[in-house]
Amino acid sequence: MDTQLPSQPTPILEIAWTRFAQLDAISSKRTKTHLRMRRLIATLGVLATLFAILSQGIPLESGLLGVVVRGLLILLPVLASGFAAYASAFYSNGDWLVSRAGAEEILKEIYAYRTILQNSSNRRAWLEKRLVEIQRSVYRGMNGELTMDAYKGQLPPHYNPENPASDWGFHDITGDEYFRFRLEQQLNWHSDRVVKRQNERKRLQALILISGGVGVFLAAILPLWVALSASFTAAFIGWQELRNLDAVVRNYSKVRMELGILYDHWKSLDESEKTETEFFTMVKSTENILWSQNVEYIKAMQEALKESDLDEEAGLINRVIKEARESDERLKQSMEDAVVDFTRERLGESEETLTETFVTALNSLAEEASSDLVQAELAAMQKSIMEHFGGLKSTLAEIAEEFAGVEIGSNTPPAVLNSLLTRYPKTQDPKG
Known part of the structure; x- marks a missing residue:
């Protein structure tokens, strides 16, 4: 049978539930903020890569669009690096995991107080001592910075009066009540959560494979856009490592099995x-199963935080942008080389064609020169020249013989000079 609810909460239980609520609230808040921060950093990385690629095709001289693209290209990596530095400074130690461990340990002791120790006269002192030890442990785990807002909500924080399976939290409970409030509730929670984590893992694996396949396809047709596909792949892999889904699914599966037994x-x-x-x-x-699960979960998350380097993640953004630019330069250089090679090849072909044409023309001329008609014309020309120069030679010889005794000088009579000049052969060349 269910126990009768007391009219007033027990003070020590009220204190215990308040401390649990404080740690639970800060852990949930910090966890959500950390995940939002990591999503934002990954998104900025992908956007920075996108605008780095767009900037290669949109020149600065294109007007407002070019200015906006260049501005975002400068702003996005700066924002990503800034958020990464902020997350490294305030979220790298995993303090929300420490507060989660403290909250779960307090919850474990609350149920021990209300069940196993319900007939013990020293249980108030025992619970008070355990609360002191847990709070000091949390304080040390947070490096001496236990900053928490005062809790002002209902106690217990997850109690729902409309739900019969919801625990009021301030009375001693029977075996059936513990079974309903604690064991069954945790079994249902882990059963639901392991399915969600498994589906999340499958989605991430599918997205990683798809982005990788798209990258291979783009490498063949649009090499510059491979950088964007690579940034998506890196973001998905980084998120998968941060969530550490393999370890979480195994952990939750084991808890579900043990609680099911x-x-x-x-x-x-x-x-x-x-x-x-x-x-x-x-x-x-x-309680041993749940506490062991909590310890294993915290260890897995701490390992994931150590392996996930925010500085490296921010640096990846800059490297992807740099590689995108280098890829564009390589593409431009390859295009220039292709033009030069094509021109050189065509010039070589033109040179060969001209040489062949010139040789053909020379051969044609040689063939024409060796023909009978050309040879006859050349012989006639030679004969005409020889006859012309033969007559000229005989005329000059006659003049020399006729005027052999005449001395040509300033005292030579004009009549003799005129007679000499009239004897020289005439040409058809114009005077002057």
Whole structure:
């Protein structure tokens, strides 16, 4: 049977639930903020790569659009680096994991107080001591900076009066109540969560494969855009490593199995078999399983934080942009080389064609020169020249013989000079 609810909460339980609520609230808030920060950094990285590619095709002289693209290209990496530096400074130590561990440990002790220790006269002092130890442990885990807002919500924080399976939190509970409030609730939560994490893991794996395949396709047709595909792949892989889904799915699966075994055992008992020993055994086993799961989860998340380097993630943005520009330069250079090679090849072909044409023309001339008609014309020309120069030679010889005794000088009579000049052969060349 269910126990009668007391009219007033027990002070020590009220304190314990308040401390749990504080740690639970700060852990949830910091976890959500950290994940939003990481999503933002990854998104800025992809956008920076996109605008780096667009800037190669949109010159600065194109007007307002070119100025906007260049401005975003400068602004986005700066913002990504700034957010990465902020996250490294305020979220790299995983303090929300410490507060989560503290909250879960307090919750474990609250249920021990309300079940196993319900007949102990020293349970108030025991719970008070455990609260002191847990708070000091959390303080040390946060490096002496235990900054938390005062909790002003309802207690317990997740209590719903409309839900019969919701725990009021301030009364001692029976075996059936613990089974319903704690064991069954945690079994349902882990069963639902392991399915969600498995689906998330499948989606990320599919996105990684798709972005990689798109990158291979783009490499063949649009090499410059491969950088954008690579940035998507890097973002998905980084998110997968941060979430550490493989370890989480295994952890939740084990908890679901172990709690399922306890669930089946308690459900199989008759009312007469649900003794105090069975009740306390169920409580100890359930709390040990949940606490072990919590420890393993925190270890897995801490390892994921260590492996996930925000500085490296921010540096990746700049490297991707640099590689995109280098790829564009290589593309331009390859295009220039292709033009030069094409021109050189065509010039070489033109030279060969001209040489062949010239040789053909020379051969044609040589063939024409060796023909009978050309040879006859050349012989006639030679004969005419020889006859012309032969007559000229005989005329000059006659003049020389006729005027052999005449001395040509200033005293030579004009009549003799005129007679000499009239004897020289005449040409057809114009005078002057």
